[in-house]
Amino acid sequence: MNAMMRRVVVGTAAVSMALTMAACGKAGSDKKDGAASGNNKSIGLLLPENASSTRYESFDKPFIEAKVHELCSDCKIEYANAEASASKQKQQFDTLIAQGVKVIILDAFDAKATQTWVKEAADKGVKVVAYDRLASGPVSAYVSFDNEKVGELQGQGLVDALGAKAAESNVVMINGDDxxxxxxxxxxxxxxxxxxxxKGIVYEQSGEWKPTVAGQKIGAAISSLGKDGFQGVYSANDGMAGAIITQLKSQGISVPVGGQDASLDAIQRLVSGDQAFTIYKAYKPLADAAGELAVNLLQGKDVKGVATSTVDSGADKGIPSVLLDPKVVTKANIKDTVIADKLYKVADICTADFAAACTAAGLQ
Incomplete structure (x- = not known):
């Protein structure tokens, strides 16, 4: 090999070594700060569905993201929606763990199915914040509303809507997913x-949180009981309530129907008189608590300053928890609840189709 060739080979080798060292240094940096590291700043967020309720994409997700970034400006949210599939959510959960995420905010589509997921995550040092519903397994914290109180408010809301006729009224119940x-x-x-x-609960079925199923179930109730066989309908959420009301109106039936979630279309149905009430669970305090719990867990801080209550879940006792208070919303207090809290603007509610009803309700 002549001198010129040796200089070329040595130069090439030097450049190759420099590039290799640079690449190793870059990979090391990525490993330190990226998702593959056990010391990263990524928080997983898994929400359950986006069909029967619009709240998750419209409120929960952006509020949680905002709170996390307020407390940890360089934290990253790894988000996925299960689209009403427990198996899909399991895949999303596993993917987050494989990426090295150390904290997951989980709103389980099927809370019973999560026992093994959460246990496996805990064994790998991954903390889970159960959001909105209490996932099975050793979760590190839980944030939700007093859900039995929600049901009590729904029941009382329907009684109030029935008024003096309540004691003589038969009620149909369309519950959530078993x-x-x-x-x-x-x-x-x-x-x-x-x-x-x-007077009595004369028909009770699960609507599975699916408007189409709820519509089918109220149709079956009408077929079984007749158009005059019930005087009120309990619907576990607003998505199902909308389908129930559509079915009732198609049959010429007008009875009080209540829901839950304070969705925009439900508020508009309150204004128009088609829906009697909804339950408002302020999403921002819920999301803020979840974001703060997740950041505290990520940073190794005690969560008890945020989670001032505890709940039990099967074999898991004393789970640090935040439990918030729900509110009943009727046409009479829309201004004092969802508008006062800036969940919606009057313009959001009072579109052209609802302008006259809004004027009559004193909203504009």
Whole structure:
């Protein structure tokens, strides 16, 4: 090999070594700060669905992201929506763990199915904040509303809507998904009130949190009981309430129907008189608490300054928890609740189709 060739080979080798060292240094930096590291600043956020309720994409997600970034400006949110599939959410959960995420905010689509997921995560040092509904397994913290109280408010809201006729009224109940522990708590709370204040529950089924299913179930109730066989309908959420009301109106039936979630279309139905009430669970305090808990867990801080209550879940006792108070919304207090809290503007509610009803309700 002549001198010129040796200089070329040595030069090439030097450049190659320099590039290799630079690449190693860059990979090391990525590992330190990126998702593959056990010391990263990524927080997973898994929400359950986006069909029967618009709240998750419209409110929960942006509020949680804003709170996390307020407390940790360089933290990153790894977000996914299960789109009403427990198996899809399991894949999303596993992906977050594989990426090295150390804290996951989980609103479980099927809370009973999460037992093994959460246990496996805990074994790998991954902390789970159960959001909105209490996921099974050793979660590190839980944030939600007093769900039995929600059900009690729903039951009382329907009694109030029935007025003096409540004691002689038969009620149809369309509950949430049997796989959701929140649905069971809503149901329990509603029965506490309705069982002693109405004549009877004459038809009760799960609507599975699906408007189409709820519409089918109220159709079956009408077929079974007749158009005059019930005087009020309990619906576990607003998405199902909308479908129920559509079905009732198609049959010429006008009875009080209540829901939950204070969705925009439900507020508009309150204004128009089609829906009797909804339950407002202020999303921002819920999301803020979840974001703060997640950042504290990520940073190794004690969560008890945020989670001032505890709840039990099967074998897991004393889970640090934040439990917030819900409110009933009727046409009469829209201004004092969802508008006062800036959840919606009057312009959001009072579109052209609802202008006259809004004027009559004193909203504009």
């Amino acid at each position: 796989a959701d522990p929140n649905a069971a708590q809503f149901k329990t709370g509603a029965h506490k009130v309705l069982d002693s204040k109405v």
